Amino acid sequence: MYSQALNTKDTAAADASPDADRFQARIDAEERIEPNDWMPEAYRRTLIRQISQHAHSEVVGMLPEGNWITRAPSLRRKAALLAKVQDEGGHGLYLYSAAETLGVSREELTDQLLSGRAKYSSIFNYPTLSWADIGTIGWLVDGAAIMNQIPLCRCSFGPYARAMIRVCREESFHQRQGYEIMLTLCRGTPEQKAMAQDALNRWWWPCLMMFGPPDTESAHSDTSMRWKIKRFTNDALRQKFVDATVPQGQFLGLTFPDPELRLDEASGHWQFGTIDWDEFRRVLAGNGPCNRDRLTARQKAHAEGAWVRDAALAHAAKQQRKAA
Amino acid sequence: MATTSITIDETPRIRSFLALADDALILGHRTSEWTGHAPTLEEELALANIALDLIGQARALYQATGYAEDALAYLRDPPQFRNALIAELPNGDFAFTIARLFLVSAASDLFWRGAMGATDPDLAAIAAKAEKETAYHVRHAAEWLIRLGDGTDESHRRAQEALDTLWPYTGEITASVDREAWLAVVAPILARATLAQPAESWMQAGGREGRHTEYLGHLLAEMQILPRSYPGAAW
Amino acid sequence: MAEGRTPLWEVFVRARNGLAHKHVGSVHAADAAMALQAARDVYTRRGEGLSLWVVPSNAIVASDPSDRGMLFEPTGSKIYRHPTFYEVPEDVGHM
Numbered sequence A: 001m002y003s004q005a006l007n008t009k010d011t012a013a014a015d016a017s018p019d020a021d022r023f024q025a026r027i028d029a030e031e032r033i034e035p036n037d038w039m040p041e042a043y044r045r046t047l048i049r050q051i052s053q054h055a056h057s058e059v060v061g062m063l064p065e066g067n068w069i070t071r072a073p074s075l076r077r078k079a080a081l082l083a084k085v086q087d088e089g090g091h092g093l094y095l096y097s098a099a100e101t102l103g104v105s106r107e108e109l110t111d112q113l114l115s116g117r118a119k120y121s122s123i124f125n126y127p128t129l130s131w132a133d134i135g136t137i138g139w140l141v142d143g144a145a146i147m148n149q150i151p152l153c154r155c156s157f158g159p160y161a162r163a164m165i166r167v168c169r170e171e172s173f174h175q176r177q178g179y180e181i182m183l184t185l186c187r188g189t190p191e192q193k194a195m196a197q198d199a200l201n202r203w204w205w206p207c208l209m210m211f212g213p214p215d216t217e218s219a220h221s222d223t224s225m226r227w228k229i230k231r232f233t234n235d236a237l238r239q240k241f242v243d244a245t246v247p248q249g250q251f252l253g254l255t256f257p258d259p260e261l262r263l264d265e266a267s268g269h270w271q272f273g274t275i276d277w278d279e280f281r282r283v284l285a286g287n288g289p290c291n292r293d294r295l296t297a298r299q300k301a302h303a304e305g306a307w308v309r310d311a312a313l314a315h316a317a318k319q320q321r322k323a324a
Numbered sequence B: 001m002a003t004t005s006i007t008i009d010e011t012p013r014i015r016s017f018l019a020l021a022d023d024a025l026i027l028g029h030r031t032s033e034w035t036g037h038a039p040t041l042e043e044e045l046a047l048a049n050i051a052l053d054l055i056g057q058a059r060a061l062y063q064a065t066g067y068a069e070d071a072l073a074y075l076r077d078p079p080q081f082r083n084a085l086i087a088e089l090p091n092g093d094f095a096f097t098i099a100r101l102f103l104v105s106a107a108s109d110l111f112w113r114g115a116m117g118a119t120d121p122d123l124a125a126i127a128a129k130a131e132k133e134t135a136y137h138v139r140h141a142a143e144w145l146i147r148l149g150d151g152t153d154e155s156h157r158r159a160q161e162a163l164d165t166l167w168p169y170t171g172e173i174t175a176s177v178d179r180e181a182w183l184a185v186v187a188p189i190l191a192r193a194t195l196a197q198p199a200e201s202w203m204q205a206g207g208r209e210g211r212h213t214e215y216l217g218h219l220l221a222e223m224q225i226l227p228r229s230y231p232g233a234a235w
Numbered sequence C: 001m002a003e004g005r006t007p008l009w010e011v012f013v014r015a016r017n018g019l020a021h022k023h024v025g026s027v028h029a030a031d032a033a034m035a036l037q038a039a040r041d042v043y044t045r046r047g048e049g050l051s052l053w054v055v056p057s058n059a060i061v062a063s064d065p066s067d068r069g070m071l072f073e074p075t076g077s078k079i080y081r082h083p084t085f086y087e088v089p090e091d092v093g094h095m
Helices: A018-028 A041-066 A075-100 A106-114 A131-152 A158-186 A190-209 A221-226 A234-252 A277-287 A291-323 B012-032 B041-063 B069-074 B094-115 B121-150 B153-173 B179-192 B215-223 B225-229 C032-043 C065-072
Strands: A262-264 A269-271 C008-014 C022-028 C051-056
Touching: A041 A075, A041 A106, A041 A131, A041 A221, A041 A291, A075 A106, A075 A158, A075 B012, A075 B041, A075 B069, A075 C022, A106 A291, A131 A158, A131 A190, A131 A234, A158 A190, A158 A234, A158 C022, A190 A234, A190 A277, A234 A269, A277 A291, A291 B094, A291 B121, A291 B153, B012 B041, B012 B069, B012 B094, B012 B215, B041 B069, B041 B121, B041 C022, B041 C032, B069 B225, B094 B121, B094 B153, B094 B179, B121 B153, B121 B179, B121 C032, B215 B225, C008 C032, C022 C032, C032 C051
Parallel strands: none
Antiparallel strands: A262 A269, C008 C022, C008 C051
8 A cells, every 4th residue: 555755764875886887877767677687785775675664564554444344334345445455465465576576585574574673654553443434544545655656666676666557556446445435424424424524634644644754854865766766755745645635625525634724826736734743753663553453463463374374384395295 | 212124025035045145245254354364465365355256246146136235234133144154153263264165165166056057047147157256265265274184283183173163064054055965075175184074963053044153143243333323324 | 493484486477368478476375286376366356367377486597687788789789680671662562
C-alpha cells in the first residue's frame, strides 16, 4: 500500500570514483539499474531500506483493514475488502522479491521487522474503529499511496520500478473501493454520515504525515532525488494529495478537521494548517495507539507458522533423499 | 422489541441451495479469518483466494433462491443456517484448517461434478464454475496435508490430531455424495501423508436442521453486527 | 534450532498462447509443487496467465554486467545484418 518517506539518516558518501561517475551518468541518462550492475554501496543500502520498509508497510497494513473482514456489512463489501487486503499481502511479496535481488533474504528482512529494527508506515499504527475507517483508508491512505507510488514506477532501480508498475495497476481499484464506501455512508442514515465524519476526523492528519517530514527537515532526500529513487519531495507530494482530496471530501459533504484549510486563489493550491510533527515522531518511535499490537500480531503469526515452514522443508528434504 | 431477522419460505429447492451456500459462506468466513496471520506470505494469498472463491459461490447460490443475498447472510438467526457443522468449527491451527479444507473440498468437488449435469439450470451453471475452484482447493489442501503429515514429528502429530477431531464431522458433508467415492479421494492422500485414517464410527449431525455447535452463534454475532445494529441501512 | 531458509523460485507467466513466458517475480517455497501453487496464487489473480514456469533462482546463470561491452557492443557495428543497410530502388516495391 505505501512506502513512507522514512529515510533515516544515511548520508551517501560523495563517492568520486570513476565507477560512481559512470553510475551517476547512467542515472542522469534515465537508464535503469539492474541487480547485478555496479552500484554505490549507499545506493544499495538506501534501496534495501526503502523497499523493505515499503514491503513491511504492506504486510503490516493488512492488519488494520483485516480487522473488518469478518464484520464487512455486505457480501459484496466482504469480497472487495478481502481481495484488497490480499493485494496488500501480494504487494508486500512483490516488494520483498525486489529487495531480494539486492542480495538480502526474505528471512533477514522479516527478522528486521519482527525484532522492531525496521520501520513501516506510521499510518498502520492507528486503529480501525468503525466500518467508515475502511472507507477512509481506501480513500485517503490508498489515495496518498498512489501519489507516492506512481513516481516510483520510474524509479532508477529496475526491479523496484517493475514491482511498482504491477502494484499501481492492481491498486487502481483500492481507492475507488474506499470512496464508494464513503459515498454510501454519506448518502445513508445520519448515524452512517456521523460515522464517516468521525473517521475523517481521526485519519486526516495521520494521512498528511504519511508523506514524511517537511522538506526542510529531510536533507537525505537530496541523495534519493539525485539517484532518481525519489522524484518528488515530501512536501510536493503532500500538497498534490491535499489538492486532489479536498474536492473529493467536499463532494461527500464532509468537513476536514482543519479550520485553516482554504483555497489559495493565486496558486490554486489548498493551504492547510500545521501538522503535529511531535505526534508523527511519537508514533514512529513506537508509541502510537497500535504499534505494539501490530508487531505482536506479526510476531505471533510468524512464530505459529514456524512448524509449518519446518514441515514443508522437512518433506522436501525427504523427497530429495528419496530421489537421490 | 421487533427483530431484524427475516423468515424464509423454505421450499426443498431453497433448502438445498441454502445448505450449499451456507457451507460455502461459513467456511469462506473461517478461511478469511487467517488474513494477516498465515504461516507464510505466499499462504496468505492462497487462503484469501480460497475464501474469495467460497464467498463467491455462496453469493451465486443465495442469489439463485430469489431472496436478497445480504438478507440471507446477515438477517437469519443461527437455527436458520443450514451449513454442515464442520464448516463452523474454529480454525484451530494450520493443520486443522488444512485438514478441514481438504475433507470438505473433496466432498464439494464430487458434489459439483455431479451437479454440472443437474436439471436446475442455476445449479448446473454454478456447479460448472464452482467445480474448477473446488478442484484447486482439493489440490492445494492435499499438497499441504501431505507435507504436514510427512514433515516433522510435530507437524505429523498436529495433522493426525486434526484429522481425528474432524472425522466425526464428515458424515454431513458426504451425505449428498457417495461416501465410498469420497473415501477413494481422501484415502490415497492420507496414505501419502503417512496419516492414519480414522475408523468409521458415530457421526455428528444437526447443521442441516439448524442444530449447530456453540461456535456458530459467535461467528454470526460478529459477521452480522452492522446490519443488525442499523436496521434498514445500506452499506 | 535456527529456521532453515525456504528456497527462492523465479516465476514466469505465459499471458496467452502465442506469447513467450515472461519473468514476473519470485516466490518462496520448499519444493517445486508448492512453488507452482504459490506462483499461481500470487501472480495470476487477475487472469494474467495460462501457463506458469517456476525455476530455482540459483539455477539461473547470468552474464556478468561488466562483460557487457565485450559481449554486446561488437554487434553494434554489424549494420549489414539489417535490411536497411541495402539499397533497393523504390520502383521495385516492397521487399
